[in-house]
Amino acid sequence: xxxxxxxxxxxxxxxxxxxxxxxxxxxxxxxxxxxxxxxxxxxxxxxxxxxxxxxxxxxxxxxxxxxxxxxxxxxxxxxxxxxxxxxxxxxxxxxxxxxxxxxxxxxxxxxxxxxxxxxxxxxxxxxxxxxxxxxxxxxxxxxxxxxxxxxxxxxxxxxxxxxxxxxxxxxxxxxxxxxxxxxxxxxxxxxxxxxxxxxxxxxxxxxxxxxxxxxxxxxxxxxxxxxxxxxxxxxxxxxxxxxxxxxx
Numbered sequence: 001x002x003x004x005x006x007x008x009x010x011x012x013x014x015x016x017x018x019x020x021x022x023x024x025x026x027x028x029x030x031x032x033x034x035x036x037x038x039x040x041x042x043x044x045x046x047x048x049x050x051x052x053x054x055x056x057x058x059x060x061x062x063x064x065x066x067x068x069x070x071x072x073x074x075x076x077x078x079x080x081x082x083x084x085x086x087x088x089x090x091x092x093x094x095x096x097x098x099x100x101x102x103x104x105x106x107x108x109x110x111x112x113x114x115x116x117x118x119x120x121x122x123x124x125x126x127x128x129x130x131x132x133x134x135x136x137x138x139x140x141x142x143x144x145x146x147x148x149x150x151x152x153x154x155x156x157x158x159x160x161x162x163x164x165x166x167x168x169x170x171x172x173x174x175x176x177x178x179x180x181x182x183x184x185x186x187x188x189x190x191x192x193x194x195x196x197x198x199x200x201x202x203x204x205x206x207x208x209x210x211x212x213x214x215x216x217x218x219x220x221x222x223x224x225x226x227x228x229x230x231x232x233x234x235x236x237x238x239x240x241x242x243x244x245x246x247x248x
Contacts, residue, residue, distance in 0.1 A: 030189035047113035053120020057083030111178040124173035143240030186242040192234030
């Protein structure tokens with residue numbers, strides 16, 4: 001998806017349930033890292049953090065106590081409205097949310113100690129501009145092999161660039177922007193959705209199967225998928241992710 005595709009998708013999602021997957025009952029086996037823990041491992045409590053593509057801000061609010069100040073931005077106005085609601089409900093005072101494009105970060109140069117981006121587009125040049133010397137940029141992205149059995153079952157699915165090509169592009173961009181150390185990692189873990197409604201929520205609120213529920217036989221295909229992939233642990237699929245950690 002390009003940035004405008006994300007905007008259209010997020011606007012639709014923001015009007016319904018936002019971007020909060022925290023209530024889903026999902027078991028993940030084989031993940032090599034937890035993104036929030038990776039962020040905290042590269043940070044100090046005196047740091048200022050920027051989160052690009054923050055969505056409803058749920059993940060940012062989870063790590064708020066580990067930072068002096070956090071700013072979350074998203075292209076979607078509806079998502080930022082959802083984030084503001086979540087912030088008010090949480091009663092957290094060191095977080096701010098703003099509608100902003102990742103292609104034009106409206107912050108002073110070298111303002112942030114840490115910049116993060118989870119499953120959203122970003123501009124390497126803009127990240128380098130607002131990140132302090134010695135600061136860290138961490139991004140986790142969805143890999144091309146994510147939910148591969150679902151895509152096969154529906155014979156359609158989210159099209160991503162090849163992991164290797166996308167990684168190579170990001171690494172090259174960051175190295176050319178004088179990031180002194182760029183590391184990358186990947187995992188393909190197994191996910192088990194505990195309930196049918198958890199899987200339906202995922203399909204309706206993530207761009208895995210385009211226009212899920214609008215094709216005549218979508219729920220018939222889903223019933224077949226669940227029957228074929230049900231285990232004692234839940235409904236089985238996979239989670240393909242890659243992580244980049246770069247120090248400026």
